[in-house]
Amino acid sequence: MTYQTNDVLVIGAYGLIGYGISRRLIAEGYSVTGLGRNMQVARRVLSGIPWIEHDVSTLCDEAEWRRIITGFSTVVNCSGALQDGPGDDLETLHHDAVAALAAACSSEEVALIQISAVGADPQASTAFLASKGRGDAAIRAAGGKWHILRPGLVLASNAYGGTTMLRLLAAFPLVQPIAAPEVRIQTVSLDDMASTVVAAMEGQIPDGMDLDLVEPEVHSLREVVSQMRQWLGFSPAKFEIALPGFCVFSVSKFADALSWLGWRSPLRTTALKVLSEGVLAKPTDLGTFGLPPFSSLAETLGTMPVGGQDRLFARMTLLSPVIIACLCLFWLSSGIVGIARVSDAALVLEDVGWARSLAVSSVLFWAVVDITIGAAFAFRRYAPSACWAAVGVSLFYLMASTVTVPSLWVDPLGPLAKVVPSIILALVARAALEAR
Secondary structure, three states: OOOOOOEEEEEOOOOHHHHHHHHHHHHOOOEEEEEEOOHHHHHHHOOOOOEEEOOHHHOOOHHHHHHHHOOOOEEEEOOOOOOOEOOEOHHHHHHHHHHHHHHHHHHHOOEEEEEOOOOOOOOOOOHHHHHHHHHHHHHHHHOOOEEEEEEOEEEOOOOOOHHHHHHHHHOOOOEEEEOOOOOEEOEEEHHHHHHHHHHHHOOOOOOOEEEEEOOOOOEEHHHHHHHHHHHHOOOOOOEEEEOOHHHHHHHHHHHHHHHOOOOOOOOOHHHHHHHHOOEOOOOOOHHHHOOOOOOOHHHHHHHOOOOHHHHHHHHHHHHHHHHHHHHHHHHHHHHHHHHHOHHHHHHHHHOOOOOHHHHHHHHHHHHHHHHHHHHHHOOOOOHHHHHHHHHHHHHHHHHHHHHHOHHHHHOOOOOOOOHHHHHHHHHHHHHHOOOO
């Protein structure tokens, strides 16, 4: 069935998949409206379309969805989260909200295209795939006009989630660390996904169909990472390091803990578990619908442009956690040492004429400032502000010390000279923290 108007609502339109689908629909002449919860990011990513500001996980009422979808012929749901965390409840986002949306679409005769995931099933071993599976089941039960599309490992010029993890692994210099190298994976290009959405909307694919979107070929994780490394233009690894299970487990649990501070690492438990179980499906016979087969991994990478910015992104993805950790520990330790050695630190100011009480108060005040900045670096939400605070406070330290204790510039340990690299590192961290 061809949908009657060209007004389309794309939920999660500023995400990796939603962005690619939205761009394709716009190019095909559709009128696209986006729905998302972060309007600052939304209007930066897709500034040329209207936006509806809503957190999907709060939309669990059919009547509310009916109000939102009125006037649209089609809703494409690209929203999703990898695992539970601050602001993300998988059952609410993937099932409750989707069930209400499906009921609203059915009653309003609005077509629904659901972007799910390969392996989505109510009985799946991860909350991500199980909640996705329950959402898919709710769509089928609601009736109406719907398609459920289950992509494999999605490859695109941009990177997020699993593709970010691949680029991170490929960015290691000289060696190639890898876990479960023989795991089997099927990929799909974002362009092919977008083409399938357009085909569904234009009636080439009948309503009420579940489609697995994967290439015909199956690859090992080792092969995928190797081809990604080659695509990025990095030299082949000299040798491979097979990571033991306990190492992968420890890294994933640490990443899970950091997620509660707002850091959405691609190395969290769900991502690694899904990958370790393989990303496999029976490819849909697109010829049945008069469509060409999906591109292979080599074909996808061959058509994706790559440049210095992609190599820089991959290396910065690898280095960013180290940079943030260094800045966090640097500022925390600076403040803690200042408090622990307050008398010794105050002597530097007393030697140039400061009263002891004023010198001690100054040391303690700035030690607390240092600790506050260090603590802010630990939280994703506050880390960008912490970068600017680190730069500002460091510049103040340099100027104030130059005026009050200029002899520190020639101190053999270089306490002032060492501040300059920390300023540069904070500026690098601020650039690396750009979300998209």
